[in-house]
Amino acid sequence: MTKLILSTLALLALALGPSAHAQSAGFVVHVAGGREVQLALPRPAHGGAEAALSESIWSTIDNDLRQSGYFTLVDPAAAIDNGGVEPGSFAFDSWSKLKVAVLVKTRIPEPSTCGKPNTVCADAWVYYVVNGQVLASNRFRAETGSQRALGHSIANEVVYAVTGQRSHFGSRLAAVGRKGGNKEIFLLDSDGEGVSPATRNGSINLSPAVAPGGGQLAWTSYKKGNPDLYIKDLRTGRARVLSNLDGINASPAFSPDGSLVAMARSNGGNSDIYILDAKSGEVVRRLTNDAGIDVSPDFSPDGRRIVYASEQSGGSQIFIADATTGSTTRLTMDGSFNTDPVFSPDGSKVAFVGRDGGRFDVFVINADKSGLLRITQNMGDNEDPSWSPDGRYLVFSSTRTGSSQLWMSTADGRVQSQVTASGSWTQPVFIR
Numbered sequence: 105m106t107k108l109i110l111s112t113l114a115l116l117a118l119a120l121g122p123s124a125h126a127q128s129a130g131f132v133v134h135v136a137g138g139r140e141v142q143l144a145l146p147r148p149a150h151g152g153a154e155a156a157l158s159e160s161i162w163s164t165i166d167n168d169l170r171q172s173g174y175f176t177l178v179d180p181a182a183a184i185d186n187g188g189v190e191p192g193s194f195a196f197d198s199w200s201k202l203k204v205a206v207l208v209k210t211r212i213p214e215p216s217t218c219g220k221p222n223t224v225c226a227d228a229w230v231y232y233v234v235n236g237q238v239l240a241s242n243r244f245r246a247e248t249g250s251q252r253a254l255g256h257s258i259a260n261e262v263v264y265a266v267t268g269q270r271s272h273f274g275s276r277l278a279a280v281g282r283k284g285g286n287k288e289i290f291l292l293d294s295d296g297e298g299v300s301p302a303t304r305n306g307s308i309n310l311s312p313a314v315a316p317g318g319g320q321l322a323w324t325s326y327k328k329g330n331p332d333l334y335i336k337d338l339r340t341g342r343a344r345v346l347s348n349l350d351g352i353n354a355s356p357a358f359s360p361d362g363s364l365v366a367m368a369r370s371n372g373g374n375s376d377i378y379i380l381d382a383k384s385g386e387v388v389r390r391l392t393n394d395a396g397i398d399v400s401p402d403f404s405p406d407g408r409r410i411v412y413a414s415e416q417s418g419g420s421q422i423f424i425a426d427a428t429t430g431s432t433t434r435l436t437m438d439g440s441f442n443t444d445p446v447f448s449p450d451g452s453k454v455a456f457v458g459r460d461g462g463r464f465d466v467f468v469i470n471a472d473k474s475g476l477l478r479i480t481q482n483m484g485d486n487e488d489p490s491w492s493p494d495g496r497y498l499v500f501s502s503t504r505t506g507s508s509q510l511w512m513s514t515a516d517g518r519v520q521s522q523v524t525a526s527g528s529w530t531q532p533v534f535i536r
Contacts, residue, residue: 136173136496137514141266143169144204146180148226149189149211157251158212161226164255165210165262167295168273171512172263173496173519178202189229191238199233206239207231208262215248222247226254230265240265252297272492276535277499278302278312278321279510282528289323291338294492294499294534296510296523302336311355311531315362315382318535322346322356322365322382333367335382346385351375357402357410364388366401366410377401377412379427391430392416400444403427405451411435413443413456422456424471435473444488447471448495449536453515455479455489455498466500468515479517486511490533499523501530 145166148158169175183202187194189209199207211227218225223245230240240261246253256274263271272294281290281299289302289312303309307327314321321336332348333356347353351370358365365382368375377391377398392398396415403410404427411424419440425432436442441459448454455468466479466486480486484503491498495515502511510523510532523532 137516137518139176141175141205142178142203143175143206144178144180145208160251161255164252165259168259171521173514178204196233196236204233206266207233224248224251228258230262272494277532278314279532280530312533313356313358314535315358316536324354355400359403360405360407368399375399391425402446404447405449411445411447411454446490448491450495457487479513488531492534493536499532
């Protein structure tokens with residue numbers, strides 16, 4: 105398993121116990137999914153800020169850290185701590201008794217003291233409890249009304265201080281949401297907040313894809329009766345048709361530089377994978393031409409390969425094609441129906457959906473066909489996986505609570521958290 109190197113041998117012993125193996129470079133913490141590190145997050149000290157502002161920031165940090173998979177959060181109310189937040193203003197004894205490894209203390213000043221007009225701020229200290237070492241300290245600022253952004257920034261700082269890895273908190277998703285009988289594309293934060301509409305045409309809109317950098321949205325819409333493919337500039341709001349042949353124009357995916365769109369297209373026959381110019385809509389290359397249905401393409405991070413689902417071998421399986429020559433390799437060998445493949449950000453893995461016992465579940469496999477890993481099981485239907493920008497999480501839709509909602513999982517499947525809790529949500533994709 106991939107491991108992350110930190111700076112203190114003793115924290116390993118505290119967080120993982122006597123069986124942990126320390127290395128000379130530091131101590132080892134497993135990747136997200138193990139919840140190895142005991143962490144305490146007391147509610148913020150008030151520096152004159154409104155209680156609602158403090159609570160919003162704290163609850164955002166708390167939710168992010170629980171979702172991260174790195175930490176087990178300890179009830180901070182179990183510790184007796186009457187001190188402040190800066191080094192030397194409190195004792196670590198009561199935190200040590202709770203076997204807390206990492207302590208995160210925050211303070212929310214009155215906005216007028218934040219140094220700039222129309223600004224809110226938060227101070228955060230990340231402590232290593234064993235010796236009182238400050239792992240990180242910083243003041244974070246955001247525009248008034250954007251206090252949740254402060255919480256995400258602090259959570260990212262905590263993860264980086266403890267693991268040396270950047271995280272995805274505060275990133276955005278595009279997803280399909282149902283309103284009445286219609287399905288529209290929405291943009292939302294990766295924790296389910298900050299929802300805003302990207303389409304408002306009162307029709308059925310599906311398969312959102314966002315270009316690198318987040319500037320363009322591609323999707324399929326039935327607003328004119330046929331499933332046509334559109335592209336919208338998210339900065340200007342202007343939308344245009346990219347592909348509207350009679351038949352299917354679906355499941356778009358942008359190339360890494362945003363200049364191309366791979367898609368499934370049919371015109372009186374089975375759908376095949378085509379590569380289009382993202383500006384003109386002209387066909388650059390027809391990638392597949394076989395007797396089976398080919399859908400759901402996704403570019404590798406280097407743009408040289410395209411993974412897709414195909415019935416060319418009978419039941420739907422996952423294939424990888426050379427984006428230039430079209431030569432293919434079958435990736436999945438297990439199961440009779442596998443679909444919706446997506447490359448990990450480093451191109452080493454593919455997440456996909458497989459049907460087992462009448463249910464759909466999320467799986468991950470290495471791009472060299474090894475290491476098949478099941479992410480979900482006995483949790484309703486789980487579909488539409490998408491990798492976080494750091495490659496350590498998957499967002500997908502799940503019916504485990506009844507209606508289809510968005511869920512986040514660590515890449516090993518061990519920690520899964522609900523993202524949305526109302527309405528109906530499907531087909532989420534991270535905006536990178």
